[in-house]
Amino acid sequence: MKKLITVIINAEPKQVEKRDFSFQDVVILAYGNFDDSQKSYTMVSTLKNDKGEKHIHEYSFGDMIKMKEGMRINVDSTNRS
Amino acid sequence: MSIQLIDHNEDLKKLKDEGYNISIINDNIVVKGIPYVNKEKKIVFGTIFCPFTLSGENKVLQQNHTVRFAGEFPCDQFGKEDKSYVNSPQTFPLTNDIIGNYYFSSKPLSGNYPDFYSKIKRYVHLLSAPAKSIDPSVTAQNFDFESYNEVSIFNYPDTNTARAGLTHISGKLKNQKVAIVGLGGTGSFVLDFVSKTPVKHISLFDGDVMYNHNAFRIPGVISEEELSQRPSKVSFLKNRYDNLRGGIMPYEVFIDGSNVKLLEGHDFVFLALDKAEAKSVIIDYLMTSGIPFVDLGMGLSVVGDSIRGSVRKTLVTPDNSSALNKIAIGQAADNDVYSQNIQISELNALNAILGILAWKKMNGFYISEETIYNSTFIVDEEEISNAT
Numbered sequence: 001m002k003k004l005i006t007v008i009i010n011a012e013p014k015q016v017e018k019r020d021f022s023f024q025d026v027v028i029l030a031y032g033n034f035d036d037s038q039k040s041y042t043m044v045s046t047l048k049n050d051k052g053e054k055h056i057h058e059y060s061f062g063d064m065i066k067m068k069e070g071m072r073i074n075v076d077s078t079n080r081s
Numbered sequence: 082m083s084i085q086l087i088d089h090n091e092d093l094k095k096l097k098d099e100g101y102n103i104s105i106i107n108d109n110i111v112v113k114g115i116p117y118v119n120k121e122k123k124i125v126f127g128t129i130f131c132p133f134t135l136s137g138e139n140k141v142l143q144q145n146h147t148v149r150f151a152g153e154f155p156c157d158q159f160g161k162e163d164k165s166y167v168n169s170p171q172t173f174p175l176t177n178d179i180i181g182n183y184y185f186s187s188k189p190l191s192g193n194y195p196d197f198y199s200k201i202k203r204y205v206h207l208l209s210a211p212a213k214s215i216d217p218s219v220t221a222q223n224f225d226f227e228s229y230n231e232v233s234i235f236n237y238p239d240t241n242t243a244r245a246g247l248t249h250i251s252g253k254l255k256n257q258k259v260a261i262v263g264l265g266g267t268g269s270f271v272l273d274f275v276s277k278t279p280v281k282h283i284s285l286f287d288g289d290v291m292y293n294h295n296a297f298r299i300p301g302v303i304s305e306e307e308l309s310q311r312p313s314k315v316s317f318l319k320n321r322y323d324n325l326r327g328g329i330m331p332y333e334v335f336i337d338g339s340n341v342k343l344l345e346g347h348d349f350v351f352l353a354l355d356k357a358e359a360k361s362v363i364i365d366y367l368m369t370s371g372i373p374f375v376d377l378g379m380g381l382s383v384v385g386d387s388i389r390g391s392v393r394k395t396l397v398t399p400d401n402s403s404a405l406n407k408i409a410i411g412q413a414a415d416n417d418v419y420s421q422n423i424q425i426s427e428l429n430a431l432n433a434i435l436g437i438l439a440w441k442k443m444n445g446f447y448i449s450e451e452t453i454y455n456s457t458f459i460v461d462e463e464e465i466s467n468a469t
Contacts, residue, residue, distance in 0.1 A: 011384040011461055040409045042380065042391045044457050044466045058457060058466040060406050074459045076380025078393040079409035080419040081267035081353040081432065 005069040010076075020064045030075045043075040092197040100222035101201070107175055108132055110197065114226035115205050116212035116219040119153045122160040124212045124219055126226040127152025128179055129204050133197065146188045148204050149173050149181035158211040166207050234279055235326045251279055253444045258282040260347040262336055262363060263354030264289075264314045266298030266429030267377050267436075271351045272318055273300040274437045282328045284347065285315040288335040297424045335359060341366045349443075350374040351436055360410045364397075371399040373443065375436040376408045379428055381419055381460075392428055392458040394435035398443070404454035404468060431458060 002017040009030050016029065027034045027041055043059040047068055059065060065073070087093040087103060093110065096103050102113040111130040119125050128151040132144060147168070154162050154170075166187040173181035185204060194200035205221050212219050216238075219229070228248040229238055242251050257280040261268050264287040275283055290311045296303045299318075307317070315331035322329055334340055337359050344350060350367055352374055354360060360376075367374050374397055381390030395404045419425075435456050442449040455468040 010382060011389045040406060042393050042407065042409065042457050044391065044459055044464075046459070046462055046464060054462075054464065056464055056466045058455070058468055072462065074389070074391050074461070076382070076391040077409050078378040078380040078391055078457075080355055080379050080381070080417070081263055081265055081377055081429070 005067060007067055007070070008072040010074060016067050018067060018069075020066050023059055023061050023063050023065065026059075026065055026073060027075055030073075035077075040077070041075050042078045043073065045071050045073045047071045095198050096201055100224075101205070102221070102226075103201075105133075106130070106179065109175055110201075111175070111179065112201055112205070112221070114224060115208050115221045116224075116226070117152065117155045117208040118158055118160065118211040118215065120156055120160050120162070122156070122158070122215070124216055124229070125153065126229070127155070127208065129185070129201070129208075130175055130179065130181070131200075146193050146200065147184060147186045148200070149175075150183045150185050150208075151175075151179050151181050152183075154183065155208055156211065158214045163207075163211070166204075234281060234328050236324065239279070250446060253446055254441070255279045256281050257348040257444075258284070258346060259440075260284040260286065260344055260350045262286045262344075262350060262352050263356075264318055265295065265353065265355070266426060267379075267432045268351065268353035269295075269299035269314075269318060270426075270430045270433035271353060271377070271436060272322065274433060275351075276322045276325055276329070278441075280328070282330065284330045284332060284343070285318060286332045286334060286336050286343070287314045288333055289314050291317050294424075298426050298429055300426075300430070336363055338362045344372065345370065347372055349440055351440070352376040353378075353433075353436075360408070364405075364408065364410070368397065368399075368402065373398040375439050377432045377436045378409055379419070379432055380409070380417075381423075381425065381428075382417065388423065388425070389461050390428075391460065392432045392435070394432065394439060394456050396439045396443070396452070396454045398452075401452070401454060407455045407457075407468075428460070 002019055004015045005018045006013050007016055014029055024034045026043060045057045046054050047070065048054050087097050093103060104111050109130045110133045111128060113128045114126050115129060116124050117127055129148045131148040155167060157163050166185050168184040168186040170182060171184045175181060187203060187207060209221055225248040242248055259275055259280050261271050264285055291308060291314050293308060296308055313333045315333055319329045319331040332343060335356060341362055344366060350372055352363060376395045379390060379392040381388055395407045397405055441447050451469045453467045453469055457466045
């Protein structure tokens, strides 16, 4: 059993294993399923380092996400205007 | 013209520093771009000039109190000829372009002006006071007078840009034909911003009518009476923005495979639509046709009793489609917070602004060190993730 850490996905805390997650895995964490008809999601993570500096990272389908304690991830289907 | 001579001379430097369009041509001091009113009560711009002789190194000796004027007979704001200082019609060519038509004489009580600065200021004031009473923004200082009366797409002059002398920058957008596909919250803000640039043509595509909830998402306000007539979005917006400018073409259609060719010939396209199937067809067409575009979209949800989400802009050009995979082409869910008519017009405006910045940067309006092809604004953190 891997170590559990807390990450914030779409403003809600989630307990997850400390490992690499696929893009699809993170969408499932956020929405419960991966809706293929959505085709694409916008996914951005932020993480503060010890100095309080924020690092931003944006992911595309196919990327792996290295989960870290305190990481905040926003994942949305940005198809509204 | 001799810039150095002007800089070395106290009187002239003062005029130049105050923004007068001053030059030295054929031993005459020439001041161009002075607003005045002609017989038709129209604001036009004239030139005054008079000979100068240097006294010592940097003082101008006043020969007399008169100047010559290249322009029409100056009038008051009602179009009546002002004969108080116009001496006589007298043709005097200084160059092929600057031909004096009138001789002005306004003698100060002391007999002569103390310096060239006071003399020029006096004649500028005499000429421009009636013009300023018609349009207070016109001035002989730092004013792009050459563009002021150009045939404009706007119903009235953009004096802000002319006053700042920045017409050449906004001119970079001038001859463009721009399309906005989808005139909901975001698209209507795009229109609001684009309409205030001098683009030649703006095509609006949307097959929907204006509903109550739209009224809370678009810039400005709609009256109850206007709303009750259920106007189509594009015709309503065209009528509204016709008050500002010409060149707006409304198309009461949703773009799909059958009519995507309507986008042919546009220089830039803003995509601000929810319809998923249409988006793929449009993107394919734009890429094949080499038309640059920006896709705008947001995704929101409710957590607890607050809203969170992301706002995205994606730029695709004929040279770079690296951000294409960021565009959400899925069908928007029917039960998300956006479809429940929550009003978030500031996010619509922000999304539009991100798109407008991309377009203006692409055209050199704003400096751009590196092209940002994708930007995502995270609402709760107020952070923007940029991809080059």
